[in-house]
Amino acid sequence: MINQSKRHLLKTGGLTALAMGLGGSAMFVAAKTGKQPISASPDKIPDQRKLGNLTVSSLGLGCQGLGQNMYGVPQPSRQQAVRLVHQAFDHGVTFFDTAEAYGPFESERVVGEGVKSFRDQIIIATKFGWDIDQQTGQRTGKLNSRPEHIKNVVDAMLQRLQTDRIDLLYQHRVDPNVPIEEVAGTIQDLMKQGKVLNWGLSEAGEKTIRQAHAVQPLTAVQSEYSLFFRGREKDVIPLCEELGIGFVPWSPLAMGALAGYVDENSRFAADPRQDLRGIIPRFTPEAMQQNVKLIRLVEKWAKRKLCTPAQFSLAWLMEQKAFIVPIPGTTKARHLLDNLGADDVKFSAEELRQFHQELDVIDIVGLRLPEAILNFSEAK
Numbered sequence: 001m002i003n004q005s006k007r008h009l010l011k012t013g014g015l016t017a018l019a020m021g022l023g024g025s026a027m028f029v030a031a032k033t034g035k036q037p038i039s040a041s042p043d044k045i046p047d048q049r050k051l052g053n054l055t056v057s058s059l060g061l062g063c064q065g066l067g068q069n070m071y072g073v074p075q076p077s078r079q080q081a082v083r084l085v086h087q088a089f090d091h092g093v094t095f096f097d098t099a100e101a102y103g104p105f106e107s108e109r110v111v112g113e114g115v116k117s118f119r120d121q122i123i124i125a126t127k128f129g130w131d132i133d134q135q136t137g138q139r140t141g142k143l144n145s146r147p148e149h150i151k152n153v154v155d156a157m158l159q160r161l162q163t164d165r166i167d168l169l170y171q172h173r174v175d176p177n178v179p180i181e182e183v184a185g186t187i188q189d190l191m192k193q194g195k196v197l198n199w200g201l202s203e204a205g206e207k208t209i210r211q212a213h214a215v216q217p218l219t220a221v222q223s224e225y226s227l228f229f230r231g232r233e234k235d236v237i238p239l240c241e242e243l244g245i246g247f248v249p250w251s252p253l254a255m256g257a258l259a260g261y262v263d264e265n266s267r268f269a270a271d272p273r274q275d276l277r278g279i280i281p282r283f284t285p286e287a288m289q290q291n292v293k294l295i296r297l298v299e300k301w302a303k304r305k306l307c308t309p310a311q312f313s314l315a316w317l318m319e320q321k322a323f324i325v326p327i328p329g330t331t332k333a334r335h336l337l338d339n340l341g342a343d344d345v346k347f348s349a350e351e352l353r354q355f356h357q358e359l360d361v362i363d364i365v366g367l368r369l370p371e372a373i374l375n376f377s378e379a380k
């Protein structure tokens, strides 16, 4: 639970929060509905949810964009990024998602610096699995989950995160060259040393999840999941339910496309180092002629629910299962506050039925990632 002094800070800082919250998103709702958006609440503190045995805020903060350029927004300075981490905690976020690959390293450094004054009150999740030289940051572009490499990476992570333990450590992508049982065994060794407290897998298939869980129980699985990509609804999410594993949707706003500022006229930088969406098939101008139908549907329902499109999209994810905790990424305080407002958006059974009737007839065209990157997600 968030402590009383934080609550006080929240209330006394409420006007500032309100002012920040009434940014683009609030104007979106006001313009479209003439009414106040849900994000205007200065008392907003997210509820808590369980991911396996971990208790976290119902929405986490995705920290990738705090360590590298992502979606056409320049990476913030270290100082700005640390400030955003503080603001997230001040508004009740206790779940911070990072990875060695983000930067590389800079996102972990931001999180380490950002959370150090409240380290014991939050959960840090990070990820290993890419072949990255821990001294130089040089990437080979390949995977590497060999035991010695994982152990070296974890030691370097602990330094970057300024901590003595990682609350939740994911394998970022399944390494076909290292049996998952061997990876699980390595994690067990790290747990015995107290360096890792819980573990998870990212973008893993059902077979791998079962095999890994049999050796060392998993706390969470992280995979892409949003109104734009619902591919895990029939396999991994039911399996998580069966095994008591939490599920963390990445890109819950479809890389910003569900937040109200992207449509069929949007054009993204061709260089993925400036904007990853420039090389993603579902965001080509041709694909967006079709995919904008989903964006319009979300806008329509956001208007009906008196919330912003981002809030609607995140609330819909949280509505699917109690063990789902989205980690929207942002570089801006006003978007952070907007996203936290999703916690207050609730659906009746009839609303969900009607929404799904409209949703299910929209086909999303184009791959969710370029084929070369998607190949790393193909593990069964």
Ligand SMILES: NC(=O)c1ccc[n+]([C@@H]2O[C@H](COP(=O)([O-])OP(=O)(O)OC[C@H]3O[C@@H](n4cnc5c(N)ncnc54)[C@H](OP(=O)(O)O)[C@@H]3O)[C@@H](O)[C@H]2O)c1
Binding pocket: 025, 061, 062, 063, 064, 065, 070, 071, 073, 097, 098, 172, 202, 203, 222, 223, 249, 250, 251, 252, 253, 254, 255, 256, 257, 259, 260, 261, 310, 327, 328, 329, 330, 331, 332, 334, 335, 336, 338, 339
């Ligand atoms: N496991 C994996 O393989 C994997 C892969 C990708 C990501 N992740 C994790 O998932 C996190 C989130 O994913 P993501 O960042 O790719 O995608 P996302 O959360 O779906 O979208 C982020 C984008 O949405 C914009 N945005 C956020 N809130 C907004 C709001 N309320 N109004 C308008 N725009 C808003 C952000 O822009 P601003 O910065 O301008 O707010 C940013 O461009 C990452 O940070 C990372 O921690 C994991």
